[in-house]
Amino acid sequence: MSMGRSAMQSLASLTRLEWRHHKWASRSAIGLGILMALGIIVSLVAPWLFSASALRGEIEAQIRATTGLAVQSHGRAVLVVLPEPHVNIEAVSFADPSGALRIETPMLKGYFQVLPLLLGRLEIASASLFDAHMVIDLDGRPMPSDSAIGRAADARPATAQAARTDAINLGVLNLINGQALLKSRTSPEEHLIKAINVTLDWRQLGAAAQLIGSVEYHDQSIDLSAWIAKPVELLRGGPSDITLRLEAPSLSLSTRGRLGSEPQFHFNGQMEATTPALRDLLALGDRSLPLPGPFNDIVVSANTVIENDNAAFSNLHLEIDGNRFEGALAMQGLSGKPILSGTLATNLLSLTPWLERLPGIRGSDGQWSSDPFNFTPEDWSDLDLRISASRLRFAPFELQDAAVSIMTRDGRLELAVPAAKAYQGAFKGRASLKLDPDRLDFRANATLSGLDLAAFSLDAYGQRRLGGLVTGTANLEGGGTDMAALMRTIEGHVQVNILQGEIEGLALDQALKNLENRPLALVAAIRGGRTLYDEGTLGLNITKGVAVIEDGLLQSPSLRLGFGGETDIGERSINLHAVATPVMGLSTAPLPANAAKSGGDRPQFRFDLVGSWDDPSLVPDVRSLIRHSNAAAPLFDEKSKATPHGPSSQAETQP
Template structure:
C-alpha cells in the first residue's frame, strides 16, 4: 500500500513538473522559430507555400498550436487566389514540443475559399500547384513525414468554366482529408451543400502520386443526397485527357427530380420516377460508354449497352432489351381531348425537350403496354436530333396481327410538325377499332394503312391542318348496333311503317373497304363499301376532324335475288362522332309506298288537291275534317268548295 502511494505521488510529481515546464515554455518559447518551423513543414509535405497577411497566434498551453490568419497560397493571383483561408491552424505534437522540437500533428482550415477556373484552352489555374505537389511527393524527394490529416471546416469551392459557360459553387464544406504519409493512398470524407441539397461524399485514391502524375490509380467515389445516390469503383488516369474505368451504380426515388437538380430538363411531364442503374463504365474525356447495363425506370427493367457524350451537345445512344415494358406513364399526360369535353385539347405543346439532347435508341421487348393497348414482341427505334424526333416500329405483334410504321415530330418555334405512317396487317378489327377509334362495333379481321401529317401548336391545331390518307380493308366480320337486312326487308314491305328500333343487332359483311382522304382537317369518303351476304352499304360525304362530326350520305341495298327488284334505301349520318344521328331518306320511302307516292306530286300542283284528299282518306280511313275557323279561301275557277 505504501509503495502504491509512493508511485501515485511520483506520477503526480512528474505531471506537475511537466505542467510547470509547459507553462514556463509558453513564456520562453521562440515564437518566430515555431512559426517558421510550421511553415517549413507544411511546405515540405504539400510543396505549397503560404502567405499570412493577418496576425499569427501561438499557444503551448492548454492547447499547442499555431494559427495563421488571412492565409493565401503563394503563387496565386493576389486578387483572386486559388486558395485562401480565414484561419489556418497547425496543431502540434506534445511530446516533441517538451523537447523543443516542433512537429505538426494535423492541420485545420477554417473557412477556406477554393477557386477553380478552366480557360477556353482547357487549362486550369490549379495545374501548377498539382504539378508542385506531385514533385514534392516523388520517391527520393526531401519530404519528411510530419502530418497526415487535414480538416476543412465551413469551406467554399467555386468552379468557373468559361468555354462551356459552367458556373458551380459548393458551400458549407466539412471534410477530413487523409493526406498520404505512411502509405501512398489519399482519402477525403465529409459533407457539403450543392444546389440546395446536403451531400455526403467520400473519395479515395490508392496511389495519390500516380493520380497527380496522370498515371493509373485505384479510385472509389461515393455521393449520397436526397435526389440521387452515386458510386464508382475502378481506376482513373489522366495521361492526355481524363480516363476512368470501373463499376458505376446510381439510384434515385425520382429520376425527374434528379435530372432537374443536376440541371438537365426532364423530358415530357410524365414518368421518370424510381430509377436504378448498374453498369461497367469506361469514360474518356466528356464521353462515357456503359456495358453490361442493368437499368430500371418506373418498374421497367432492361439490359444492354449505352453511350453518352457531351461535346458541345449532349448525345445519348442505347441498345436495350427488356422482358416487359410499360410506356403508360410517359403518354398518360398527353391529352388530345379537353378534359370532360368532346373538343380537342387547345393547350399549347411544350416542345423544349426536343432541343435538349440528341438520342439514338434501339429497344426490343417481349411485351409492351401503352395505356390499354397490349403489344407482343416489339422492336422500337427512337432518334432525336436537332429538334426532330423520329420513332419507328420495325415490327410489333398487336391485335393478333403485325404492326409496322413510323412517327415523326419536329419543332419550329412553338409549332409541332407531325408525320405518321403505319400499317396494321391481319389484325383483330374489334380490338383495333376499340383502341384507336373508341368503338367496339366493328369485328372481323383486316388491314389498316395510314399516312397523315399535320402542323400546329396544340392538338386542336393539328386537327385543323390534318392531311393524308387512310384505308381500311376487312373481311368476315360484322358491324354491330343495327341490322340493315332486317330494316330493309321491313321497309321494303311497308315503307311508311318507320324504322322502329334499328339500333340493335348487327350487320355481317364479307368485305369491308374504307378509303378516306384528309385535307385541312376534312376527311372525304373516297370509297366506302360494305358487302354482306344479304345487304350492302355505300357511303359518301365528309367528316370534320376539328369539329368531330359527320355529314355523310349512303345507300343501303338488299342483295337482289334472281329475277327480283333491287331495293335501295338512301340514308343520312349526321352529328358528333360519339353519338351520330342515322335516319333514312323520307322522300325515298314515300315514293316507295304505292299509297303515298302521289303525295309528292300533289304538294307541287294545287290542281291535284282532290287526289291528295283521296290519298289522305285512304291512309287515315276517314274523310278530311273541315277547318274549324278562319276565313274561307276563294275558290279556284272550275272547282267547288263543297265536299
C-alpha cells in the same frame, strides 16, 4: 492469542501505510514526469513560443515544402502547449504560383506530432481551416514540382526517387464550414459548393487517402465518402482503385473501380445510383430531358467505363417510371450537350406515364384543345435509342414484340416502330415531329396488316362494336400552334380494307327484309343485332382537316352497302350518306310496284350518319321508306305524274 491478533492488526496497518505511500510515490513520479516533459517541450519550443514571426515562418515553410503553396498570414500566431500542442494562426491565405488554387481562411489551427516536438521540431499532424473560401481552377496543377507532392507526382513509378517521396508524411486536413468556387477555362459555367465540412485523411504520400464529410450544392446537402488506394499514382498518371459514395435528396450514388488520369481521365468499374426525380437532378446542372414523362423512381446499376468526355454503361439494369430495362447505353459530350444512344430490352414498356405529360388533346368542352404548345427544344439533348419490348402498352391499347426507335436532333423528334404485332396482325409506323418553341409540325405514316378489329374495338370502347381483319395504310401531315389549329391543317390519305367484318348494333339484313315487307317498321328493326360482311373498303382524302370519304363499300352475299360523304377532323363532326341494297337473286319476295317503275332495281335503304364524333345520329331517308310502303306508294305515283321533274333513277341509286 490476543497478542497474536494484535500483531496481525499492526502488520496490516503497516501494509496499508506502505501501499498508500507507494501509491503517492507513483503519482508523484507521474506528475513529476509530466512536469519534466512539459518543461522539455516548453524549452524546445521556446523559440516559437515567444516569437510569433518565428512560429509563423516555421509553419509557412512546412506548408510550402510539402504542398508548394505560398502562405501569408496577417493575424496573430499563438502556440498552445496544453492540453495538446497546437498553433492558432489568424487571417491566412494560400496560393500556388500558377493561380490554380487560392484559399483564404480567418483561422488555421494546426496540431503537432508529439515525438518530433520532443526532438525540437514542429511537424503538423493535422490542420483545420475554419470558414475557408477556395477558388479552384479545374484545368490547373496547383502543386508545383519543387514541393514534396510535386516531386512525388514527377517521380517515375518503381524508382528510388518514388520510394523516397512516398515515405514523406502528410497528415489530416479538416475543412469546417468552407466554400469552394470551381472554374474551368473550357466552360463558362462556375459551380459554388457551400457548407463544406469534410476531413481528408492522407497521412503519407504513398498511403491510401480517405475523404469523408458533407457539402451543400444547389441548396442540397450531400453526404460523401471516398477512398483512394494510391493517390500518388493518380498524380503520376497511373491507375488507382477507388470507391465513392454520395447521398443527397436528389441522388444516391455508389461506385467502385479503377481510376486513371493519363493519357486522359478514365474510370472502369461498377456504378449503382437511384434518384426520385431525374428532371430535378438534371436541373441542378442546367440540363433538361428531350422526352415527355415524369422520369421518376429511377434505379440504375451497370458496368461503367468513363473516358474523358464519354461514358459507356454495359450490363445495364434500369428501372424508370415503373418500367424495367436491360441493355447498354453510351453518352458522348458529358461536359457539353450530351448525345445518348443505346439499345434496351424490356418485357413490358408502358408509355402511359410519358403520354400523360403531353399537351392536352381535348379541352373541357370536348373539342380539340386550344392551349398553346410550349416546347423548349433548344435545351434538348440528342438521342438515338433502340428499344425492344415484348409488350408495348399505351392505354388502352397494347402491341406485342415491338421494336421502337427514338431519335432527337436539332429540335426534331423521330419516332419509329419498324415492326410490331398488333391484335393478331402486324403494325409498323413512323412519325417525324418538328418542335419549335410554340409550334408543332408533323409527318406520319403507318401500315396495318391483319389487325383483329373486334379485339381493337374491345380495348377502345370496352365492347365489340366492330369486327373483321383490317389492312390499311395512312400518310398524314400537319402543323399548328395548338391541337385545334393542328387538326384543321391535316393533309393526307388513308386507305382501309376489311375482311370478314361485322358491325354491332346495326341490323342491315333485317332492315332490308322489312323494307320489302314493312318499310315503315324499319327504323325500329335496324337498331340492335349486327351486320356481317365479307369485305369492305374505305378511302379518305384529307385536305385542310376535312376528310372526303371515297369508294366506301361493304358487301356480303346478301347485301351491298355503299357510302360516301365527309368528316371534319377540325370540328370533330361527320356527314355520311349510305345506301344499303340487297344482292339480286337471294330474295324470293316479290318486288314492290314502285321498284319496277324505277327501273326494276332492288329496294334500297338510304340513311345518313351525321353529327359529332362523340354522339352521331343515324337518320333514315323517310321519303324513300314511304315510297316502299304499299299503302303510300300510289300517292307518290300520282305526285310524280304531276311533277315533270321528279328524282332521277340515278339519284335514287347513288349515296
